[in-house]
Amino acid sequence: MAYIKIKRPRLGLFEKLYLPALIKGLRITLGHAISTLRGKKRETMQYPEEKWDDNMPEHYRGAPALVTDEQGRERCVACQLCEFICPPRAITILPEEIPTEDKWAKVEKRPRKFEIDMIRCIYCGLCEEVCPEQAIFLRKDYAITGLTREDMVHDKEKLYEIGGVRTGLVNKWNELK
Amino acid sequence: MDSILFYLFALVMIAFGFGVVMNRNPVTSAMCLVGCFLGVAALFIMLDAFFIGVVQIAVYAGAVIVLFVFILMLLDIAGEKRREFPIHAIAIGLIVAVIVGGQIAMVAGSLDDVGGKFPPIDKAAAVEARVERGNNPDSTINTILTDPKKPSYPDVHIIGEALFTRYPLHLQIVAVLLTVGAVGVVVLSKKRLE
Amino acid sequence: MDLFTFLSSSVMVLVVFTIVLTLVPISVYLERRVSAVIQDRLGPNRVGLPLTLFGAKKDFHLFGLFQPAADGIKLFLKEDHTPAHVNKFYFILAPALVMVPALLSAAVIPFGSTMDMPFFEGRQVQLAVANVDIGPLLIFAIASLTVYGIVIAGWASNSRYPFLGGVRSSAQMISYEICLGLSIIPVLLYFGDLNLGRIADQQSRDGWLLLPIAFGGDGPVVDWRTLLLLPTLLIAFIIFTVSLFAETNRAPFDLPECETELVSGYHTEYSSMKFALFFMGEYAAMVVGSALIVTLFFGGWALPFGLDNLIRDPATGAFPWWASLMHMGVFLTKVIGFIVFFIWVRWTVPRFRYDQLMKLGWVVFFELALANILLAAILIAIFG
Ligand code: SF4
Numbered sequence: 001m002a003y004i005k006i007k008r009p010r011l012g013l014f015e016k017l018y019l020p021a022l023i024k025g026l027r028i029t030l031g032h033a034i035s036t037l038r039g040k041k042r043e044t045m046q047y048p049e050e051k052w053d054d055n056m057p058e059h060y061r062g063a064p065a066l067v068t069d070e071q072g073r074e075r076c077v078a079c080q081l082c083e084f085i086c087p088p089r090a091i092t093i094l095p096e097e098i099p100t101e102d103k104w105a106k107v108e109k110r111p112r113k114f115e116i117d118m119i120r121c122i123y124c125g126l127c128e129e130v131c132p133e134q135a136i137f138l139r140k141d142y143a144i145t146g147l148t149r150e151d152m153v154h155d156k157e158k159l160y161e162i163g164g165v166r167t168g169l170v171n172k173w174n175e176l177k
Numbered sequence: 178m179d180s181i182l183f184y185l186f187a188l189v190m191i192a193f194g195f196g197v198v199m200n201r202n203p204v205t206s207a208m209c210l211v212g213c214f215l216g217v218a219a220l221f222i223m224l225d226a227f228f229i230g231v232v233q234i235a236v237y238a239g240a241v242i243v244l245f246v247f248i249l250m251l252l253d254i255a256g257e258k259r260r261e262f263p264i265h266a267i268a269i270g271l272i273v274a275v276i277v278g279g280q281i282a283m284v285a286g287s288l289d290d291v292g293g294k295f296p297p298i299d300k301a302a303a304v305e306a307r308v309e310r311g312n313n314p315d316s317t318i319n320t321i322l323t324d325p326k327k328p329s330y331p332d333v334h335i336i337g338e339a340l341f342t343r344y345p346l347h348l349q350i351v352a353v354l355l356t357v358g359a360v361g362v363v364v365l366s367k368k369r370l371e
Numbered sequence: 372m373d374l375f376t377f378l379s380s381s382v383m384v385l386v387v388f389t390i391v392l393t394l395v396p397i398s399v400y401l402e403r404r405v406s407a408v409i410q411d412r413l414g415p416n417r418v419g420l421p422l423t424l425f426g427a428k429k430d431f432h433l434f435g436l437f438q439p440a441a442d443g444i445k446l447f448l449k450e451d452h453t454p455a456h457v458n459k460f461y462f463i464l465a466p467a468l469v470m471v472p473a474l475l476s477a478a479v480i481p482f483g484s485t486m487d488m489p490f491f492e493g494r495q496v497q498l499a500v501a502n503v504d505i506g507p508l509l510i511f512a513i514a515s516l517t518v519y520g521i522v523i524a525g526w527a528s529n530s531r532y533p534f535l536g537g538v539r540s541s542a543q544m545i546s547y548e549i550c551l552g553l554s555i556i557p558v559l560l561y562f563g564d565l566n567l568g569r570i571a572d573q574q575s576r577d578g579w580l581l582l583p584i585a586f587g588g589d590g591p592v593v594d595w596r597t598l599l600l601l602p603t604l605l606i607a608f609i610i611f612t613v614s615l616f617a618e619t620n621r622a623p624f625d626l627p628e629c630e631t632e633l634v635s636g637y638h639t640e641y642s643s644m645k646f647a648l649f650f651m652g653e654y655a656a657m658v659v660g661s662a663l664i665v666t667l668f669f670g671g672w673a674l675p676f677g678l679d680n681l682i683r684d685p686a687t688g689a690f691p692w693w694a695s696l697m698h699m700g701v702f703l704t705k706v707i708g709f710i711v712f713f714i715w716v717r718w719t720v721p722r723f724r725y726d727q728l729m730k731l732g733w734v735v736f737f738e739l740a741l742a743n744i745l746l747a748a749i750l751i752a753i754f755g
């Protein structure tokens with residue numbers, strides 16, 4: 001088996017004693033402790049009072065949600081691609097035909113039931129990527145909680161509520177997003 | 178109080194002793210041996226021999242048996258099978274038991290000479306005997322022995338003095354023996370000898 | 372044994388038990404806060420009395436001091452799961468075998484000076500459960516039994532990682548017990564005594580062992596004889612402290628439960644209160660170890676610079692009862708200080724490799740301790 005022989009640095013007697021290095025290390029940790037205690041440095045965010053919201057990065061992937069366009073039409077055409085691609089199978093879609101008297105009858109299809117189980121969702125964003133109609137987006141909501149498993153299943157109503165309206169020709173690869 | 182404790186610890190010792198012999202699982206046997214040693218140590222401590230008692234725990238219970246357990250676990254020795262004993266083995270065992278039992282009975286019988294009880298340690302007499310043997314009457318041990326504030330027998334001092342003044346040669350021979358043993362183990366465990 | 376002695380010893384047992392068992396959660400809390408502060412975090416700072424539940428305006432959080440209580444409740448409520456493949460008897464016995472020795476060895480530690488009882492004229496009580504003449508030896512002997520708990524836990528769990536952890540720990544503890552015992556021999560030579568109570572008392576007269584300056588005593592302010600011995604005592608202190616880290620399985624020597632290699636070592640298979648017993652046993656051992664270091668090297672319950680000589684009754688050498696209680700406070704302060712030092716080191720030094728650990732014990736400390744004994748013995752023989 002091939003192996004690489006690492007050259008270790010040769011230590012002087014003083015360095016071998018270990019104690020000076022130890023004391024140096026203790027000084028560093030003590031310095032950190034003191035500056036934290038004096039309130040100069042602090043990495044912790046005191047959660048319920050301070051929140052991520054202001055510091056959320058652009059690319060943050062939160063809860064997936066459905067959007068409507070400026071005419072109030074739901075963009076989703078129930079093609080079920082997202083249901084198919086979702087790795088943990090969090091999405092359940094029940095499609096239905098749009099009746100002929102409807103204004104948008106020529107769209108032909110829409111979801112009757114659209115549910116995302118937020119216990120299963122892994123926030124991967126594949127649904128957003130695969131959607132041909134630009135109907136599903138990952139929003140910045142991150143505090144998704146519930147008391148029961150049923151609470152954690154977002155139905156169609158809830159999804160539209162989170163998603164809101166998207167106007168214009170939404171192109172998901174540009175800044176408009 | 179003292180005799181209750183004595184019987185208690187004696188019982189503990191005997192029970193664990195039986196455990197050592199009767200158990201088929203070697204680890205359980207070793208653990209019983211630890212219990213047995215703890216009982217012995219307690220008896221030593223009741224006799225004011227604190228040092229011996231504690232050394233009994235530290236050396237036997239704390240180190241030797243740990244190594245036993247260590248080896249037993251590493252080798253993963255299975256429980257023993259029940260087997261038949263030949264007649265002569267049982268006979269010899271019985272004879273040994275009778276001899277030991279007889280000796281204990283004789284020693285116990287001689288207790289009558291002192292009224293069924295050993296007298297407490299006479300510290301003044303001990304100092305006198307030590308001075309007679311040629312010890313300095315003002316040495317620390319003599320003063321500790323007669324010190325009324327000292328509640329217990331200064332056994333550490335006495336053992337130390339005995340080892341280093343009366344038996345220094347024996348002590349060093351034992352030390353050399355142990356060193357030879359330790360060096361020997363190291364040599365033997367280094368398989369590739371040049 | 373009269374009734375008074377019996378009662379006072381029983382009370383003392385309770386007091387010591389309570390002190391050690393209270394110091395355990397305190398050190399857990401300190402561990403979390405100190406580690407947080409060192410890493411520029413805040414640590415648990417919320418759990419307190421939920422006064423809002425009873426209609427108050429604000430919760431009373433007290434810097435999160437109630438966090439250990441919450442942890443304890445959580446551990447109680449966890450499922451106590453015993454895997455099917457374990458040796459049941461030893462699996463249950465092992466946690467107790469870790470906890471019991473740690474608590475037992477606290478018995479010989481003097482928590483304060485001999486107290487003149489306030490309501491019983493002429494009665495004195497020693498603030499230690501057992502003021503025996505072989506204090507440190509007894510602690511070592513009992514501490515050496517702790518290894519059974521760990522070995523048995525590793526073996527009874529009947530799975531690889533715990534077993535490796537158990538094997539590691541027994542090898543480590545046996546090796547470092549030797550250094551531990553050898554390193555304090557110079558100290559014991561200096562005191563000429565094995566009674567921890569008297570050792571602490573002597574330091575209250577002559578100043579702490581590592582700070583031998585005493586005002587107000589009968590002797591000189593600085594004893595040149597002690598100064599001469601100070602280097603050997605310092606070496607003894609260093610070896611003893613480092614060995615204690617290894618003996619209590621604390622970082623940087625926490626190889627038996629090294630997470631990166633062994634999941635969590637010998638207690639991998641344990642849950643709920645059985646795990647908590649291991650956890651508490653480890654911290655209790657740390658508390659007792661700190662108490663031993665404080666008693667041997669930092670004067671136990673004594674104030675620095677021999678200040679006790681000013682409150683001591685010159686005739687009998689006893690202290691009034693309030694001074695004894697103050698001494699108890701002094702002792703606990705020092706112990707907590709040392710616990711913080713333990714924690715501070717843990718969050719500073721990275722973990723050693725196992726061969727480095729063994730080499731340090733057998734090649735460096737063992738020889739150093741032996742040479743140190745020789746040096747101390749010669750110095751004491753010449754100048755003592
Ligand atoms: S984000 Fe990923 S896991 Fe969540 S619903 Fe979309 S595809 Fe499924």
Ligand code: SF4
Pocket residue numbers: 075076077078079080081082083093130131132133134135136
């Ligand atoms: S991929 Fe888009 S259009 Fe198709 S079902 Fe999902 S959300 Fe609706």
